[in-house]
Amino acid sequence: MKIIKIGGSLITDKSQYRKFDEENARAIIREISGDQFILVHGGGSFGHIASKKYGLPGKMSKETVFGSSVVKNDMALLNNYLISIMEEEGIPAIGFSPFNLWNGEHFDYAPVARMYELGAVPVIYGDAFVDRDYVRIESGDDIMVDIARIFKPQSAIFLSDVDGVFDDDPKKNPGARMIGKFNGEEIMFQGVDNDVTGGMMKKFNSMIECRQIGVKTYLINGKYPQRMRDIGKGEFLGTEFV
Numbered sequence: 122m123k124i125i126k127i128g129g130s131l132i133t134d135k136s137q138y139r140k141f142d143e144e145n146a147r148a149i150i151r152e153i154s155g156d157q158f159i160l161v162h163g164g165g166s167f168g169h170i171a172s173k174k175y176g177l178p179g180k181m182s183k184e185t186v187f188g189s190s191v192v193k194n195d196m197a198l199l200n201n202y203l204i205s206i207m208e209e210e211g212i213p214a215i216g217f218s219p220f221n222l223w224n225g226e227h228f229d230y231a232p233v234a235r236m237y238e239l240g241a242v243p244v245i246y247g248d249a250f251v252d253r254d255y256v257r258i259e260s261g262d263d264i265m266v267d268i269a270r271i272f273k274p275q276s277a278i279f280l281s282d283v284d285g286v287f288d289d290d291p292k293k294n295p296g297a298r299m300i301g302k303f304n305g306e307e308i309m310f311q312g313v314d315n316d317v318t319g320g321m322m323k324k325f326n327s328m329i330e331c332r333q334i335g336v337k338t339y340l341i342n343g344k345y346p347q348r349m350r351d352i353g354k355g356e357f358l359g360t361e362f363v
């Protein structure tokens with residue numbers, strides 16, 4: 122089994138509220154269809170812009186509860202866009218929000234496991250959820266770590282809008298060097314605009330955790346989803362945590 126996370130930067134325009142990138146989303150879904158898998162996706166401009174606007178994550182208040190309503194509805198919309206494409210491609214996709222999986226103590230992935238056993242492709246997404254007196258945000262990167270631990274997949278693939286992990290942000294430092302195989306090099310991370318969950322640094326830490334669990338983990342540029350075919354080959358372009 123493999124688990125794949127599609128970064129919000131690939132399926133939305135992160136600078137425009139609720140702008141879906143259908144073409145890119147379809148290209149990725151066409152590439153990953155085939156064997157059964159579990160899909161995770163991030164929020165992009167359906168999750169981060171409204172979270173920032175309403176102070177999420179944050180202590181429970183009239184404003185953050187309203188924000189949880191907006192974010193939850195917007196994320197459900199993004200998930201529905203993806204699931205509709207998956208259905209058109211013949212994939213039996215079922216969406217899951219962490220809002221509904223939270224049992225007050227931890228996320229309960231039993232319904233996800235059940236649908237996977239029945240042959241469906243679970244599609245879990247980053248979302249707001251309510252925990253005691255806080256409105257929190259569960260990011261897709263955290264979900265990847267949880268499901269890596271529970272499902273013990275053969276590989277965990279993170280798709281984002283850069284070729285891999287660099288020693289500095291390649292969009293801000295044109296001299297940044299890409300790291301093909303991570304071996305503990307020092308890395309600088311720059312923040313991303315419109316992101317409330319920690320950008321590449323968070324993703325990087327989640328990828329390290331997946332690897333520590335014993336799962337072969339990769340960061341690949343999802344604008345070129347065909348690069349996933351080269352995993353394990355000499356010509357592979359991306360960052361490996363193996």
Ligand code: ATP
Pocket residue numbers: 127128129130131162163164165260261262280281282283285286287288289290291292293308309310311312313316319320321322324
């Ligand atoms: P998510 O759904 O979790 O938000 P995402 O694919 O949208 O996932 P971002 O959070 O936008 O990912 O992070 C990707 C961005 O991180 C890249 O566009 C890049 O500019 C930035 N970045 C910062 N530091 C680095 C680094 N050292 N290596 C690679 N990218 C970096």
Ligand code: IP8
Pocket residue numbers: 129162163164165167168169172192196246247248249258259260261262317318
């Ligand atoms: O984009 C966070 O998920 P991520 C989703 O994977 C929200 O960090 C609601 C901001």
